[in-house]
Amino acid sequence: MSEIKKFMYVNRKAPYGTIYALESLEVVLIGAAFDQDVSLAFLDDGVYQLTKDQDTSGIGMKNFSPTYAALGDYDVTKIYVEKESLEERGLSLDDLQHLTYEDEDDDWAEKDSIRLVSREELARIMDEQDVLLSF
Amino acid sequence: MALEVNGKVIETDEEGYLANINDWTPEVADAMAKADGVELTDNHWEVINFLREYYDEYQIAPAVRVLTKAIGKKLGKEKGNSKYLYELFPYGPAKQACKYAGLPKPTGCV
Numbered sequence: 001m002s003e004i005k006k007f008m009y010v011n012r013k014a015p016y017g018t019i020y021a022l023e024s025l026e027v028v029l030i031g032a033a034f035d036q037d038v039s040l041a042f043l044d045d046g047v048y049q050l051t052k053d054q055d056t057s058g059i060g061m062k063n064f065s066p067t068y069a070a071l072g073d074y075d076v077t078k079i080y081v082e083k084e085s086l087e088e089r090g091l092s093l094d095d096l097q098h099l100t101y102e103d104e105d106d107d108w109a110e111k112d113s114i115r116l117v118s119r120e121e122l123a124r125i126m127d128e129q130d131v132l133l134s135f
Numbered sequence: 136m137a138l139e140v141n142g143k144v145i146e147t148d149e150e151g152y153l154a155n156i157n158d159w160t161p162e163v164a165d166a167m168a169k170a171d172g173v174e175l176t177d178n179h180w181e182v183i184n185f186l187r188e189y190y191d192e193y194q195i196a197p198a199v200r201v202l203t204k205a206i207g208k209k210l211g212k213e214k215g216n217s218k219y220l221y222e223l224f225p226y227g228p229a230k231q232a233c234k235y236a237g238l239p240k241p242t243g244c245v
Contacts, residue, residue, distance in 0.1 A: 033198060062194070070193040073201045 005130040006037045011046035013135065015065065016056065021049045022064055024135035029067075032074040039078035039129075040071075041122060043085045046135075050081065050096040050114070065097070072101030072113055079113045082122050140166045152234050159237030167235050171226070175235070179223055181210060186236040196241040199229035 009028050015021040032038060042050055049065070056063040071079070079099060086092060099113040117125065126132060138145045140162050146154035151167065153159060164183060168175045175183075185206060189197055197205065199217075207215015214220075220228035229241040 029195070029198070033200065064194055066192060066194045070195060070197070070201075073197065073205065 004035065004037055006039070006128060007031065007131045007133065008039045008041055008126060008129040010041045010043070010126075010132055010134045011049055012044040014045040015049040015054070016059060016061055020135040021046070024133075025064065025067060027133070028071070028076060029074055032076055038076050039080060039125075040076065041080045041082070041126070043082035043119075043122065045085075045089075047081060047085045047089060047091060047096075050079075050099070051091070052095065052097045068097055068099060071099065075101070077101040077103075077111075077113050078115065080115050080117050080122055080125060082119055083116050084119045086116075138163065138166055138170070150234075150240065152240055153237045156237055156239070163237060164235040171231075178214075179232075179235070181214075182206065182220065182223060182228065182232050183236045185209060186232055186238060190236070190238050196229065196233045196236075196238040198241055199227065202229050202232075202241075 009024055011021060011024050013020045028038065028040065050068060051065075054063050054065040071077075081093075081096065086095075093114070093116060096114065100110050101113050102108040103111050136147045136149060136151065138147055138151075140160070145158045145163060148154060151170075153163070165175055168179070173179075182202075186196065186202070189195075189202075189205070199220075203215055203217060203220060205215075206220065217228075220232075224231040233239070233241055
């Protein structure tokens with residue numbers, strides 16, 4: 001049995017205009033099969049990836065934002081959002097999708113996946129990771 | 136590749152998945168299954184309909200592990216296990232059922 005590593009996927013870019021956001025999400029879903037300790041971080045323009053009511057009809061791209069709600073099914077339950085990045089863009093938690101997961105160890109209680117953290121806390125969490133993948 | 140259903144030619148990729156998800160009808164699923172030598176029963180349809188609903192909500196086809204867990208939750212433990220699902224879809228529940236449901240190959244299917 002191989003050792004469990006802490007993987008963090010760092011998302012810094014706006015959801016559309018580049019392929020980074022979608023690629024990151026797909027890698028997370030594929031990587032979720034490998035039983036590692038996975039977390040996601042959203043900062044800078046990456047916070048826009050989680051905004052609700054996205055409408056891509058004007059740009060001819062698939063709106064993949066509903067897929068973030070499936071992360072809980074894939075046991076991806078730690079989604080860190082940087083507070084300063086939200087505030088700098090005039091956003092708050094209310095502008096983001098409400099992402100949840102069911103806690104197997106707590107009688108399948110529904111819990112929030114998004115954890116709002118300060119820049120300082122996020123730096124500390126990043127420091128604890130074995131692997132950081134930046135998108 | 137292509138599939139002919141009720142005189143209409145429907146395009147698929149080299150593995151038999153629909154090229155255009157909007158081409159799907161229940162008859163398409165039946166035709167695909169027939170080509171594989173499978174007769175679709177109500178039990179097959181439960182899974183196919185579940186996959187279509189999942190795709191509609193999340194825009195992805197779930198990985199087999201996720202499908203198994205979700206089926207168990209929705210249809211009961213006796214159906215939410217690999218044995219049951221592999222008996223219905225011997226080529227792999229996610230892959231084969233997604234194909235019949237007109238969805239792309241599941242994300243996370245390695």
